[in-house]
Amino acid sequence: MQSACEINRCIRCVCQGGAMTEYAAPRTKRAMTAATTARLMAAARDAFAAQGYAKVAAEALTAELELTRGALYHHFGGKEGLFAAVVRALEDDIAAQLTAAWRAAPNPATGLAAVCEGWLDLACDPGLQRILFRDAPAVLGPRASALDGEASRAALTAAIAALAHSGDEPRDDEALARILDAALGDLALWIAASDDPPATRARAGRALDRLLAGMDLVPRPLAVTPDLA
Incomplete structure (x- = not known):
């Protein structure tokens, strides 16, 4: 295959x-x-x-x-295997789109926000709603999360690692990426299941802004935006 x-x-x-x-x-x-x-x-x-x-x-x-x-x-x-392959291909396409948004950002902090906001925007697409956020969990079960969890967390970990913070304690970038990944996944499911996705998307965006602000992340002095790979 x-x-x-x-x-x-x-x-x-x-x-x-x-x-x-x-x-x-x-x-x-x-x-x-x-x-x-x-x-x-x-x-x-x-x-x-x-x-x-x-x-x-x-x-x-x-x-x-x-x-x-x-x-x-x-x-x-069979049909389920075909569906799983479609989900995987969609996740790859989304990862490419979000990576492009990251690289186009003027600094790492803006890039992280663009990746998160972009994921929530995709949850408003009717076709993606049906495939990724409604059918995939029901048809594939835990496999649906496994298809995109590793790639999305790796991207978020890399994005967070490009940022500094003002605290004295060491920061666990992987743990923060897992928290953010879980939050984004649940917000996307909420948007997809909503009777009014645009309104729910706006609410999710406001909550996301507060979450990112609370993570106390500020740009490192980098000349260029690093790759997510």
Whole structure:
């Protein structure tokens, strides 16, 4: 099975602006496999976002792409495996977006705030709400948290490590990152489940501002914003 990065690259080749496009015929078995998985994931991502996991039929999905049901089971082990792969790809895309926001910030403190605010903004997207914040916990259980927990905490730890604080006691950056990661995850679920996501997003943003202020983080004297990797 291809890595999430390989599959994401293939998705970008076959999916432009949400619409499927023609692609060159693969010349190797590996290329053919990558193209098939990319087609399945691009179609599944749209279907899961529009209909929800429960209403997406594996047979209809493969028939639409003129693939056999066996192709789905061969590459993903079934509908749940395909859904997990879509979730992983979405998390990778989100991580890239948030990293870009971090790098575009004028200083590390602003960058950390941009990462946190960006995550809450994404929770207002209807398609992401359905896939990541409603269906993923129900379908994947603890695996849903495992798919993004490590990457998001690593990014937050790196962002916090780029900041100083005014206290005399040593600071545990990993512990602070875990606290912030848990808070952001719960706020995102709250926004997604709300009857009025924009209003709930505004409330979450105000609470986040107070939380970040209470962490007593100030920029280190860095010439450039460090990488999150």
